[in-house]
Amino acid sequence: MSYGEPFRIRITATCGVILLAGLLIGCEFLNLEAAHPKEHVDTATQDGDLSSYEFAPGDQVKITTLEHPDASAQAAVAEDGTIEMPLIGAIKVAGLTALQLREMVTQALDKDFIVNPKVNVEILKYQSFYILGEVRSPGSFEYQPGMNVRIAVAVAGGFTRLAARDSIEITRPLHGRKQSFPGTFDTHVLPGDVIEIERRWF
Known part of the structure; x- marks a missing residue:
């Protein structure tokens, strides 16, 4: 054995330990990723597409059955x-889209009351949105289709002088979860959104 061989053995052993440690760290990182997956917000809702909007308490809905005004209704979604x-009675609409509600009402009427009913669903008024933090008049406001964060801030009286304008957090109800x-200023706002404007500290 030459004088250089023990040195090479030590280097090989050290490299093996480093490689093993790297593999263990990588596995631990993957385990953390699996245990705490990143939340994903539906692209359609981020684009302000209301076709996938789900009814919630506070919405006002108009359901029209063509040629059957006695089977039509206009009502606010109750807290439950x-x-x-x-004819049908109380129906659960929270969590349904307008298309899903139309299909449900159509099936219920067709089953027991009206042959091949023509049903239309219209949202007359959406639930409010909320803007909190560093705006001049924080609180709840009436939602209007097409709103973005810039418009929402203006509705709330504008930023305070302590507002961190690049630190905006939005909490959105989606599929029964928040x-x-x-x-950003251009992010679309949806009914029920809570917009938080953070404070800057310098």
Whole structure:
């Protein structure tokens, strides 16, 4: 054995330890990723697409059955997520889209009351959105389709002088859960959103 061989053995052993440590750290990182997956917000909702909007308490809905005004209704979604429909009675609408509600009412009427009913669903008024933190008049405000964060801030009286304008957090109800993500001035606002404007400290 030459004098250089023990040195090479030590280097090989050290490299093996480093490689093993790297593998262990990598596995631990993957385990953390699996245990705490990143929240994903539906692209359609981020783009302000209201076709996938799900009804919630505070929305006002108009359901029209063509040629059957006695089977039509206009009502606000109650706190328990229901509305009252003629003939059908109380129905759960919270969590449904307008298309899903139309299909449900159509099937219920067709089953027991009207042959091949033509049903239309219209949202007359959406639930409020909220803007909190560093704006002049924080609180809840009436939602209007097409709003973005810039418009929402203006509705709330504008920023305070301590507002961190590049630190905006939006919490959105989606599929029965609340999901949070960072926003910008151009982020679309949806009914029920909570917009938080952070404070700057310098």
